[in-house]
Amino acid sequence: MFKGPVGSDQIHDYNPGIEKDGRFWTTPISRGAVEVHQGSGTARLHATDFKIEDYHDVINALKDGPSLEAVVSFDVRWTGGGGHFKERDDTNHFEGRYVEGTATIEWSGLTENGQFFKSDPANTSTTVFAEVGKERNGVFFH
Numbered sequence: 001m002f003k004g005p006v007g008s009d010q011i012h013d014y015n016p017g018i019e020k021d022g023r024f025w026t027t028p029i030s031r032g033a034v035e036v037h038q039g040s041g042t043a044r045l046h047a048t049d050f051k052i053e054d055y056h057d058v059i060n061a062l063k064d065g066p067s068l069e070a071v072v073s074f075d076v077r078w079t080g081g082g083g084h085f086k087e088r089d090d091t092n093h094f095e096g097r098y099v100e101g102t103a104t105i106e107w108s109g110l111t112e113n114g115q116f117f118k119s120d121p122a123n124t125s126t127t128v129f130a131e132v133g134k135e136r137n138g139v140f141f142h
Contacts, residue, residue: 010057012117014072014109017053018064025061027052041080041099041132048073054111069112075122076105078132093141098133 016027029047036043054070055061082100089095104122 096135103130
């Protein structure tokens with residue numbers, strides 16, 4: 001939630017933190033939470049009561065500062081129906097196939113101190129840009 005510039009009035013920042021090896025804001029999720037049908041451009045990412053931390057604001061999160069235990073639940077769905085396109089860049093070792101479409105999300109979070117937040121229903125989502133695809137790059141390019 002923001003009332004002004006990033007970090008100034010922010011009161012929650014839910015993320016998995018920073019790992020000892022320097023990776024940040026990434027965390028493993030069960031295979032059952034992800035469903036992808038790349039050819040049709042449909043996909044789903046779903047989790048219920050996923051354990052995470054609330055760092056309160058992005059500055060505190062980047063410093064791996066104090067946090068509260070929290071759980072979040074979310075359901076993100078991508079629906080194809082737009083154009084199919086391919087990209088290939090042999091110089092930079094990148095290739096991808098994509099299907100444009102729309103996306104919706106519902107989200108809720110609960111901190112250990114009892115603060116609860118919930119998004120509007122998924123059907124109120126507005127898509128600016130969404131796509132589902134498969135990429136190969138780096139050592140996976142060839």
